[in-house]
Amino acid sequence: MTLEAVPSPLPSATAALVTELARSAAESDGVHPLSEHTLLHLDGEHPGDVHVLAYAGEPGTSDLAGYAALGPDGSAELVVAPQYRRQGFGTSLLRVLLDHGGSKLAVWAHGRLPGSDQLAARLGLEVTRELYFLRRPTAPLAEPAWPSSITVRTFVPGEDDAAWLAVNAAAFAHHPEQGGWTQADMADRLQQPWFDPAGFFLAVDSTGAVAGFHWTKVHEDEGDGPYGEVYVVGVSPDQQGSGLGKALTLQGVRHLQEDRGLASVVLYVDGTNTAARALYEKLGFTTAALDVQFAPKSL
Structure with a gap:
């Protein structure tokens, strides 16, 4: 086993290996191990990002066994290739993340697969x-x-x-992962093949100011067929409680179902956002999976 921690950006060939590793793990587990944010940051200039590569052989080979990403805010993700699990790669990657992230570390476990709780507990995370x-x-x-x-x-x-960035920042002031988006973050997504302005709705008031939005996304290349996503819905704080959030949600979901003809629509919602979860349940959404974030235990 060889570990290598490198700053951003990754060489394009290495980024391609990580992307393929993530694809292989998703195919095996039924859940994507790396977020869109992490995948977009693989080979771009994002100061402060740290990439940790675990090789079964020598660094730089195609025998990539695992990968971990650490952002400057301490948020992190990791994945181990299915054929290299239970061989210490996950523990080694998590130890490197702890060394670099310290008390700020917050590691996402997508789908909360078997073993994630045991690994986290072993290294003092909750x-x-x-x-x-x-x-x-x-x-x-x-x-x-x-x-x-x-x-x-x-x-x-x-x-x-x-x-849009101004309303997004205000709507998600307590969720910096979303509210902290910059023009560069937005540009990354506007350049993606999936971006479609026809599925990006803005609610504007009588002055023309943006009061809320619903950005939808279509996942085309999936094994179970294309499906839609409530990518992000946000409402300006001065419009909260007006029913605008529900109206925007309906607008986007109806677009995905009726205009795009998709068989299902998915979304992510924070566990603390009980109001939004209640709204989505009333609209017919049910829980399909749960992601959890682990961090060092408080003293």
Whole structure:
């Protein structure tokens, strides 16, 4: 076993090996081990990111056994190739993350697969956050009921970026993973093949200011067929409680079901966001999986 911790960015050939490792693990486990954020940061210039590579042979070979990512805020993910599990690679990767992240470390376990709890407990980590993965099959939905003075239009790249970032930051002020997005973060996503402005809805008030949004996503290349995602829904704090969030959710889900003809729609929601979870359950979403975040135990 050889471990190598390298700063951002990864060489393109190494990034391709990590992407293939993640794909192989997802195929075996039925859940993606690395988030979109991590995959987008593999070979881009993102100062402060640390990539940890675990090789069964010598560094730089194609025999990549595991990978871990650590962001400057302490958030982290790791994955071990199915054929190299229970051989110490996961423990070694997590130890490196602890050495670099210290008390700030927060490691996501997607799907909470068997073994993640044991590995975390072995190194003194505990669950500090839960993220629910919900799914809804195609079924009739009510028409959105919009608050007075609100109209809906689609996003215009290059013109609406700054306004969207401002509302996103305000709506997710307590969730920096989402609320801390920069123009570069947004640009990364606007350049992806899946981006479709026709599925990116903005609610604007009588002055033309953005009051909320629903950004949808379509996953095309999946084994169980294409499906839609409630990528992110946000409402300006001064519009919360007006029913705008529900209306925007309905707008996006109806678009995915009716305009795109998708068989199911998924979303992620934080375990602490009980109001949103209750809304999604009323709209027919049910829990399909649970992601958890582990962090060092508080003294």
